[in-house]
Amino acid sequence: MLKRSILNRVSLFLSLILLVGTVALAGCGSQATVKTEEDKPKFVNGRLTKEFHIKAPTLQDFNEIIIADQKGFFKEVGIVIDYTGVVPAGLMAQSVIRGDNNLFNSGHPITIANARESGAKIKIVTHSMWDDSDPDKVHITWMTKADGKINSPQDLVGKKIAMNSLGGCAELLTLEFLRQNGITKDKVTIVTMPDKQQEQALKQGLVDVAALHNVYQKAARNHGGVKVLSTSYDIGKGAGNGPASGLAIRAFSDDFIKEYPDVVKAYIAADIKAQHWINDNYDEALQIAADYLKIDVKDMAGNVYPPDNYIDEKKISFWITLMENNGFAQPGTIKVSDLYTNELNPYYTGELK
Numbered sequence: 001m002l003k004r005s006i007l008n009r010v011s012l013f014l015s016l017i018l019l020v021g022t023v024a025l026a027g028c029g030s031q032a033t034v035k036t037e038e039d040k041p042k043f044v045n046g047r048l049t050k051e052f053h054i055k056a057p058t059l060q061d062f063n064e065i066i067i068a069d070q071k072g073f074f075k076e077v078g079i080v081i082d083y084t085g086v087v088p089a090g091l092m093a094q095s096v097i098r099g100d101n102n103l104f105n106s107g108h109p110i111t112i113a114n115a116r117e118s119g120a121k122i123k124i125v126t127h128s129m130w131d132d133s134d135p136d137k138v139h140i141t142w143m144t145k146a147d148g149k150i151n152s153p154q155d156l157v158g159k160k161i162a163m164n165s166l167g168g169c170a171e172l173l174t175l176e177f178l179r180q181n182g183i184t185k186d187k188v189t190i191v192t193m194p195d196k197q198q199e200q201a202l203k204q205g206l207v208d209v210a211a212l213h214n215v216y217q218k219a220a221r222n223h224g225g226v227k228v229l230s231t232s233y234d235i236g237k238g239a240g241n242g243p244a245s246g247l248a249i250r251a252f253s254d255d256f257i258k259e260y261p262d263v264v265k266a267y268i269a270a271d272i273k274a275q276h277w278i279n280d281n282y283d284e285a286l287q288i289a290a291d292y293l294k295i296d297v298k299d300m301a302g303n304v305y306p307p308d309n310y311i312d313e314k315k316i317s318f319w320i321t322l323m324e325n326n327g328f329a330q331p332g333t334i335k336v337s338d339l340y341t342n343e344l345n346p347y348y349t350g351e352l353k
Contacts, residue, residue, distance in 0.1 A: 041078060043262035043269075046352060048078030052263050056103040057087040057095070061215045062289045062302040064128060065105055068274035070288050077266040090165055093120050096253050103267070104251035108169045109319035112251055113334050121254035124340035126268045127311050128275070129303035131233045131246025136301045139232040139246030140170060141217035142177070143202065143210045146227045150208060153181035153230075159208035160189045162198045167328075170211045172319075173235050173245060175326040180238045185327075199223065218301035236318075239325075244318040246303070249340075257344065264344045269352060275305035309347035311340050 041050035059066055068074050069081055081103075087095050093115035095101045104112075104122060115122050131139045142161075144150040150159065156178070163170035175185055191207050198210035199220045209229060212220060220226050236245020250271060257264055278285040282302065290297040306312070317336050323329040342348040 040260065041262055041266075043077075043265040043346065043351070046269060046346075047076060048262065048266045051078050051080060052260070052266070053080045053082050054103050054263070054267065055082050055084050055101045056105050057092060057101055058083040058085050059105070059293075060086060061213065061293070062286070062300065063105065064271060064274040064278055064303075064305065066289050066292050067278055067285050068270045070292060071274065071277065073270040073273045073277075074267075077270045079263070079266055079270060088165075089168060093122055096122055096251070096256075099253075102252060102256055104249075106248070107251075108248055109316045109339060110167075110169060110172055110323060110328065112249060112339050113320060113323065113329065114167060116339065117329070117334070122251050123254055123257060124249040124251045124311065124316070125257070125264055125344060126250050126271055127306055127308070127315070128248035128250055128271075129246055130243040130248075130306050130315070131236055132304050133231075133233045133242065134304075135221070135228075135231075136214075136218060137304050138214060138217075138301075139303075140173060140214075141212050141231050142174070142229040143199075143212060143217060143220060143226045144208060144229050145202060145205075146225050148208070148227075150229060153177065153183060156183060156209065157187045160191050160206075161209040161211065162191045162193055162201055162207040163211040164195050164198075164213070165192055166190070169232075170213075172322055172326060172328060173232050174211060176239055176322055177230055177235045179326060180235070199226070202226065214301035214303065215295065215299070219299040222299055239318070239322060241315070241318050243306070244315040247306075247315045247319065248303075249316075257341075261344055265346050265351070268345050268347075272309055272347065276307075278302070279305055279307075310342045310345045313337070313340070316340060 041048035041052050074081055084101055089106060092104055092107060093111060096104045097120050112122060112124055149155060161174060163174060193201060195213050195216040198212055201207045202210045203225060232245045233242045236242040252264055286300050286302045287297055290300040313336055316339060320334050320336055324331045346352040
């Protein structure tokens with residue numbers, strides 16, 4: 001009995017020690033959380049008070065992020081971009097929600113609208129490029145064989161159209177082009193393949209039309225043997241806004257925005273600076289991007305950007321209207337204001353001029 005009593009006392013003593021230790025650790029944990037919260041970088045006088053690393057998918061074509069990085073604009077605001085590897089366009093939103101990446105750095109309002117409709121909490125924080133009538137700066141070009149029989153939209157009936165993916169900009173703008181010309185989707189066959197494979201597939205007769213993004217259409221034009229059927233700018237113009245047809249966006253998850261609002265501010269500041277710099281120094285920007293991507297500058301095409309410093313809701317609404325008109329969304333189901341925020345844009349709030 002004595003032994004059992006002693007054992008019970010020892011056991012109780014050890015339990016108390018463990019309990020006190022647990023409470024102490026919990027207290028330390030709470031203090032650590034507070035310290036971490038206090039230690040987060042703040043956006044002060046146009047830059048972060050502490051360097052912050054943003055994870056982002058590796059870039060494969062012209063992008064203002066390349067310029068912001070290479071010109072030191074991210075460094076100026078205290079941001080380092082850590083590239084994580086190539087992420088397919090259709091998986092980028094999921095990679096941001098999972099935390100594999102922080103930045104959604106390639107896509108359009110349709111991408112974010114689709115992601116949010118699927119339950120992904122992700123939001124646009126700034127615009128990127130927009131469309132242009134210049135063949136070297138256009139978003140997408142629909143090409144056919146130079147000696148082929150497709151010379152007008154009506155010639156597309158019964159033909160195969162290649163595009164990089166379904167549910168994104170290429171499909172939406174293709175369907176809008178068909179709609180504008182009185183052709184229904186069931187009159188054509190859509191074939192998905194990467195842009196870089198489409199030129200060869202077109203010339204081999206595997207497809208009749210290639211929907212090529214800017215770098216790939218520039219190379220195809222240089223190689224010869226192709227002709228232009230239409231462009232995203234012209235399709236957008238037919239829908240009421242040529243430049244908006246190329247509107248790209250940059251986004252973060254709702255969780256990241258809530259956790260690091262000042263980092264988002266700094267990111268926007270650097271990105272917008274790069275956009276204006278490209279507009280003012282386009283040829284130099286093209287060379288920088290070509291060197292970075294290891295592409296011959298003669299095959300390099302770029303983008304131009306809106307003069308605005310913050311998001312124009314009308315340009316996002318343009319995409320939602322296209323979605324509604326082409327069966328991607330039921331009218332009224334997507335609330336445009338839910339897709340974006342200007343509240344962390346330091347130009348919008350007046351923190352920067």
